[in-house]
Amino acid sequence: MTNMQLPDFNALQAKDIEPTINQLLADSRAALAQILSNQQTPTWQNLVQPLEQIDLQFERIWGPIGHLDSVRNSDEWHAAYDACLAKVTEYRTEVGQNAALVAKFKALANSAEFAQLNLAQKKVIENALRDFRLSGIDLAPAEQAEYKRISQRLSQLTSQFGNQVLKATQAWSKHISDKKDLAGLPESALGLLAQYAQQKQLDGWRVTLDFPSYLAVMTHANNRALREEVYRAYATRASDQADNKDFDNSANIAEIRQLRHELATLLGFNNYAERSLATKMVESTEQVVGFLRDLGRKAKPQAERELQTLREFAAKELAITDLQPWDVTYAGEKLQLKTLSLSQEQLKPYFPVETVLKGLFDLVETLFGVKTVQTLGVSVWHDDVRFYQLINEQNQVIAGFYLDLYARENKRGGAWMDVVNSRWRHPDGSLQAPVAYLVCNFTPPVGDKPACLTHDEVTTLFHEFGHGLHHMLTEMEHLEVSGINGVPWDAVELPSQFMENFCWEREGLDLISAHIDSGEPLPNELFESLKQSRHFQTAMMLARQLEFSLFDFLLHAEYNPQQPQDLQAVIQQVRAEVAVIQPPSYQRFAHSFSHIFSGGYAAGYFSYKWAEVLSADAFGLFEETGVLNPETGHKFKNIILAAGGSIDPMLLFKAFRGREPQIDALLRHSGIAS
Ligand SMILES: [Zn+2]
Known part of the structure; x- marks a missing residue:
């Protein structure tokens, strides 16, 4: 029997956060003391199980608080969250550095029981021992205190970084009262900007730096000066170059870099990049840099040709003779429209959100044998949010997820999945069902459409x-x-990037497309254009991803504590190597690069490309055996998805594919000659 533990999002108020977390921490410390006071030989049952129960409480109580900070942000909430974050980090460091606890784990690893445990259990223990090492268990007391101080400060700084980006994004907007200034924007985008204006009791339109607004202007606005202005505002967010310097992240970045390096060297690594790889599939920093540079070499000549084509087109057709970064998306859209007779706007009516969802759920049922059913009446954090259950072939509810689709104020940008609950077997035999948050920032419905x-x-x-x-x-x-x-x-993006492939295949598109008025599936000529568009400027896009990846990696791998490299100099060096577009000198993308300065991707942004090699190659088996082949689908589910983090991803991949991963499928999907 599975049970689901769903949070009541409206029960908790900002003022309750601190007392709730204080209680959680007190309870956890008491439970830990209890575990440690047990004089018996450590066993799975008397050591790991009770620790799991503590972690479970964090998942249930602390998890939703962090989630609401992202999707329903307020100053009051954030302040309370921030205050508790320091305490939670302190607690985790305490546990990570608890000598008595690690002694128990070592004893369990060396006990006769260990050999009897299953693979997943062994992995849990091995990971715990690894993580103890990584949280400084082997350090002398003074160094441990130092480690603790640095960790706490880092978690503050990275949280601050993200919050500054959010605030900087919200601080800028441009009110437009003459529709002519927005010429070129499609009706849907105009509707969105009008809605943004109405929210502030304004007439006309309001351009903001929320991604849908930014993208609409960069893609469609004929007004070049407006594009430049919005580009500049976006590219200087949270930096010293922004008009509003209140949210400048420069000092945060400098301190984060310094502290990460100190943390890594305390643990005996040469730099933070090595520390990052200690928990990854990739084995060495050389392997990462080699991988990125190899891809860079393969992509750059083609990226240069693509850019040249775009320049010539812009000069000839758009009278833009000095193509600038704020022209690239705009001209790209026009070029794509001309050569492929295709635009995002043209495709849009074929993807009404309910059709897409239904198609996605049907696809998942075909491939993996699970049904998706909406459940009403579940507590949510905003009216837009829905809740669904997954039901298996035996008609059992096995999982659930929240779906929060649309961009709105006080919600962090981007899209992500996060854990509400994890699948977990209670010692009493009952099973807790896994539940996920799926959060996106799509353009919301306008009016009653x-x-x-x-x-x-x-x-x-x-x-x-x-x-x-x-x-x-x-x-x-x-x-x-x-x-x-x-x-x-660097393996976690395998299933996610794998799923994207279905959006490019006829079989997948037939399931998820139906014209909003006529109900027609995506016509063949549009499909052909879409297929071609997949290769449109792919080398330029790859170059951009490599720029982010290599910047992130070298920034952490080559940090010099005596003389920290100037941030912009590192960016310049990387651009010289892999980029084809050179942005203006005021551009400060690092200052809003939340992935690496407030998310978990520090010295790990390369993971996207690394995992894409795996995901493209895994999808290759579907290309060979049939895109909607349930047998291959079940194989994917039973080998890759089922195993979670219990087995080395390289072993899982080889079990699924029957061989080591190859880079060819990625290059083929990107239309780049290998
Ligand atoms: Zn992802």
Whole structure:
């Protein structure tokens, strides 16, 4: 029998956060003391199980608080969250550095019982021992105190970084009262900007730096000066170059870099990049840099040709003779329209949100044998949010997820999956079902028209759903390796990027497209154009991803504590190597690069590309055996998805594919000659 532990999002108020977390920490410390006072030989039952119960309480109580900070942010909430974050980090460091606890784990690892445990259980113990090492267990007391101080400060700084980006994004807007200034924008985008204006009791339109608004202007606004202005505001967010310097992240970045390096060297690593790889699938910093540079070499000549084509087109057709970064998306859209007779706007009516969702759910049922059913009456944090259950072939509810689709104020940008609950077997035998948050920032419905998604948004939805499936279709029963828990970050994007592939295949598109008025599936000529568009400027896009990845990695791998490299100099060096577009000198993308300065991707942004090699190659088996082949689908589910973090991802991949991963499928999907 599975049970689901769903949070009541409206029961908790900002003022309750601190007392609640104080209680949680007190309870956890008491439970830990109890475990440590046990004089018996450590066993799975008297050591790991009670620790799991503590972690479970964090998942249930602390998890929703952090979640609401992202999706229903207020100053009051954030202040309370921030105050508790320091305490939670302190507690975790305490546990991570608890000598008595690690002694118990070592004893368990060396006990006769260990050999009797299953693979997942062994992995839990091995990971725990690894993580103890990484949280400084072997350090002398003075160094341990130092480690603790640095960790706490880092978690403050990274939280501050993210909050500054959010605030900087919200601080800028431009009110427009003459529609002529927005010429070129499609009706849907105009409607959104009008809605943004209404929210502030303004007439006309309001351009903001929320991603849908930013993208609409960069893609469609004929007004070049407006594009430049919005580009500048966006590219200087939270930096010293912004008009409003209140949210400058420069000092945060400098301190984060310094402290990460100190933390890594305390643990005996040469730099933070090495520390990052200690929990990843990749084995060495050389391997990462080699991988990125190799891809860079393969992509750059083609990226240069693509850019040249764009320049010539812009000069000839758009009278833009000096193509600038704020022209690239705009001219790209026009070029794509001309050569492929295709635009995101043209595709949009074929992807009404309900059709896409239904198609996605049907696809998941065909491939993996699970049904998705909406449940009403579940407590949510906003009226837009829905809740669904996954039901298996035996008609059992096995998982659930929240779906929060649309961009709105006080919600962090981007799209992500996060854990509500993990699949977990209670010592009494009952099973807790895994539950996920799926959060996107799609253009909300305007007026009473149902929302239609761009193809990009559809792909994003599939991506996040892939993470969700990884978490929800796990068969693991131990918290630390259940679902996405314990999966190395450079393998965690495998299921997500894998799912994106279905948005490019006829079989997938037939399931998820139906014109909003006529109900027609995506016509063949549009499909052909879409297929071609997949290769449109792919080398330029790859170059951009490599720029982010290599910047992130070298920034951490080559940090010099005596003389920290100037941030912009590192960016310049990387651009000289892999980029084809050179942005203006005021551009400060690092200052809003939340992935690496407030998310978990520090010295790990390369993971996206690394995992894409795996996901493209895994999808290759579907290309060979049939895109909607349930047998291959079940194989994927039973090998890759079910195992969670219990087995080395390289072994899982080889078990699924029958061989080591190859880079060819990624290059083929990107249209780049290998
Ligand atoms: Zn992802």
